[in-house]
Amino acid sequence: MDCDNSNKGSYAWKSLCQARHVIELGSVWRVGDGQSIQIRRDRWLPKTSCSRIVSPLSVLPLESRVCDLINAETHTWKVDLVKQVFIPQEASIILGIPLSFQGAADKQVWLPTPQGTFSTRSAYKLLSGVSRQVLPSCSSLDRNHLMWNSIWNLQVPHKVKHMIWRATHNALPSLYNLWRRNVVRSVLCPSCKSDSEDIVHVLWSCVSLIPIWESNEVTTKLLKYKFFLFADLWEMLLKMKERLDVNLMAMIFWFI
Template sequence: MESHWQIGAGSTVLIFDDRWIPHPTSFKVLTPNLCEEDFWLVSFVLSRIGGMRLCRKILWKEDADIVLSISTSYRFRDDTFCCHYTHDGEYTVKSGYKVGMNIECSIICLISMGNGFDWKRIWRINLPTKIKVFIWKTCHDWLPTMVSLARRKIHADGLCLLCANSYETTTHVLWGCKKLKKIQSRYGVLRDCSSAKNLDFNDLFSMCVVRLENDELSLLCIVFWRIWFFEKPGASWQRYAGLGKCC
């Protein structure tokens, strides 16, 4: 579905539940709902009085920047549901066919790439089964990171417990956290990729699979596994000395 709300007065659109952010393909805010209220009206966030401050408070910076760039209707125009991939927002059979073809091509590409890489290669690598299963779960976003817990309404603000400066996504906790720089510096193939910390973990790992030989890839899987199980908050950071030896 490639349609979303076009904001008019913003009085009928729910911030966390509805599709209204001009951010394909989900068109939803990335921020989990950490508010006690069941929902927030877009019109409340976009209001001139206190709207900017409230927006920055409840939404992540990426979402807040987009929201604050949206202009509301001073004539209280109704919110309308529109098609994203047409100039006038009207759905037609032609536009539907075009979107459908793009989706089909994307599916074919994903199938041919195997979600970015060949999982058979991972299963064949000389690694303990528990580490292979961990990597599989990680690529499917199954780790209980702070962001994941926040999305499930479990008490958490989503912040990384190690650096307290960024939201703890899978990529952040296994790669992007500044506390991991010592380990990160040992992997030149990723050190040279300045945008790695902004990638989805599945995309990050896909890049590793493509660029690394089996022995390097095995080592990286072990590092990811050890970071999650031994270097999380509550474990001694002195263990990095031992981790450095295996790198």
């Protein structure tokens, strides 16, 4: 995967080199003995959205491998170590990965298919999904237009409108966004110290904010929903504007 795309290679080799980014998008390591997998660098979590670890490795060296998390005698995870090193969400995923009692070697598999084998159909679906996230469709443009109008019509200071707009576009400097740009090494929320600090977490789902939302009947009901993007949360708040003061919500987000 690290080979250069040489002009002297065959047509087949050049085609493979050009398709490397597709393989990198969908391939992950299937954990065997953990000897070949670097905890921080490699993709080994069984999920397509973020297969790399984001937890800060404060206990283990940066070059540690997955085998350091496995008891070599019992072929089981070192549960206490995993819970100590990783944020709860990632620790739960890791402890749910089955391990081989025979100590089989690690293997790279194709995550988009249940069998773990590559197919052009699954690769096309994977690329289509990525394209939909990057390229705006008519529906997404309409949604952005409605989103902007809802923010522009708020009866709040302009700086608050600007902050809400940035939050809906995932443009606030959360620790997770800074980590993606190699600005910080840890994404662990400094308030709750139990989850990664993305925009939804810092403005809505952090346990330190629960008392605020539980003071209102509508926001209390919303706590049972899982929002991955702030834009989804804001859209839900707009749907409930007859029962909820969105201007007040915007000001609360600002003061948080």
